[in-house]
Amino acid sequence: TEYKIASIPGDGIGVDVTLEARKVLDRAASLNGFSLRWTEFDWSCERFAETGRMMPEDGVSQLSAFDGIFLGAVGFPGVPDHVSLWGLLIPLRRAFAQYVNLRPVRLLPGTTSVLAGRSADELEMVIVRENSEGEYSQLGGRHNTGQPGEFVLQESVFTRVGVERIIRYAFELAKTRSGRVCSATKSNGLIHSMPYWDEIFAEIAAEYPGVHSEQCHVDALAARMVQQPDRLDVVVASNLFGDILSDLAAAVTGGLGMAPSGNINPPGEHPSMFEAVHGSAPDIAGQGIANPVAQVLAGAMMLDHLGEPGAARAINSAVEKVLADGSVTTPDLGGNSTTTDLGTAIADALT
Ligand code: NAI
Numbered sequence: 001t002e003y004k005i006a007s008i009p010g011d012g013i014g015v016d017v018t019l020e021a022r023k024v025l026d027r028a029a030s031l032n033g034f035s036l037r038w039t040e041f042d043w044s045c046e047r048f049a050e051t052g053r054m055m056p057e058d059g060v061s062q063l064s065a066f067d068g069i070f071l072g073a074v075g076f077p078g079v080p081d082h083v084s085l086w087g088l089l090i091p092l093r094r095a096f097a098q099y100v101n102l103r104p105v106r107l108l109p110g111t112t113s114v115l116a117g118r119s120a121d122e123l124e125m126v127i128v129r130e131n132s133e134g135e136y137s138q139l140g141g142r143h144n145t146g147q148p149g150e151f152v153l154q155e156s157v158f159t160r161v162g163v164e165r166i167i168r169y170a171f172e173l174a175k176t177r178s179g180r181v182c183s184a185t186k187s188n189g190l191i192h193s194m195p196y197w198d199e200i201f202a203e204i205a206a207e208y209p210g211v212h213s214e215q216c217h218v219d220a221l222a223a224r225m226v227q228q229p230d231r232l233d234v235v236v237a238s239n240l241f242g243d244i245l246s247d248l249a250a251a252v253t254g255g256l257g258m259a260p261s262g263n264i265n266p267p268g269e270h271p272s273m274f275e276a277v278h279g280s281a282p283d284i285a286g287q288g289i290a291n292p293v294a295q296v297l298a299g300a301m302m303l304d305h306l307g308e309p310g311a312a313r314a315i316n317s318a319v320e321k322v323l324a325d326g327s328v329t330t331p332d333l334g335g336n337s338t339t340t341d342l343g344t345a346i347a348d349a350l351t
């Protein structure tokens, strides 16, 4: 089998980590009897600076025939973050109905959690983030500009279809894991959107008597993620809450350099897109020291999604072997190896 993959390295460390991840994925493919046909797109802030667009006007249709999209990260100083996000990432997520942002986190061997004394099995959870609506909305605007009564409105959109499908996805996922779902809410402060979210959560929970469900205000949930992470497994959250909680979840496990994510279109009608949780890290860009593990694991998620779970497992094992060995690690893991060193070590560890 040959899979057609669109690669969008993007900006900053996105370029370095996708290069290493492709090396690992190609080797995993050849060892498992399939191949990946890569097409590279230079869509980025650099392109924006030259052409005024992050991607061409027909960008979505150019990608629609691919089996998967592999994204580095976009964003760079000089281009406002809302331009890079709304010019590429958000339009792709929405055009391809990638309404699930799946962000698994776990403590990998050889890495230390900032939570002293926690073992690997206590630190394994998955954030199911709503990825198509919610707080990330273009509705709103600035009023009375320049006057004493100046104000802005930023509206959220929660549709029945949108809320039901993400919550149902979380319950289905919980059936395959620990059988526990926790929903992030804030219905004491956000008095329209979150009570609606909670109402639909309760309706769907009733359809899954075998799954333990609970809801938690997002502030308390953040504290629990640090103090009692073993009480969490599947966490379902709105677009904004899920974004924040997944960086926190990554931080309490191995750090941002280790956390992959998938933007999934569950029916498989459109390509899904895989990327690291982290961004383009301008503070370390161009130094060749970014940790490629998050991007490599995002690649494993992509292969699993494409129907190659054997190759995905092999990549996870190779990452674990290299990290447990500990002799090749990037500075964020306390070592002094380069992005390329670590990528090569992972590729060489594949069997
Ligand atoms: P960031 O995730 O790029 O960096 C946060 C911190 O983590 C930095 O100190 C960075 O050096 C470190 N870090 C991140 N990934 C690392 C890795 N693989 N290895 C070692 N250290 C790593 O977040 P930040 O600084 O908020 O955003 C930078 C740019 O990235 C912004 O323009 C932002 O909009 C964009 N961004 C893009 C995303 C995407 O394309 N999906 C997601 C998040 C941010």
Ligand code: MG
Binding pocket: 243, 244, 247, 277
């Ligand atoms: Mg984020």
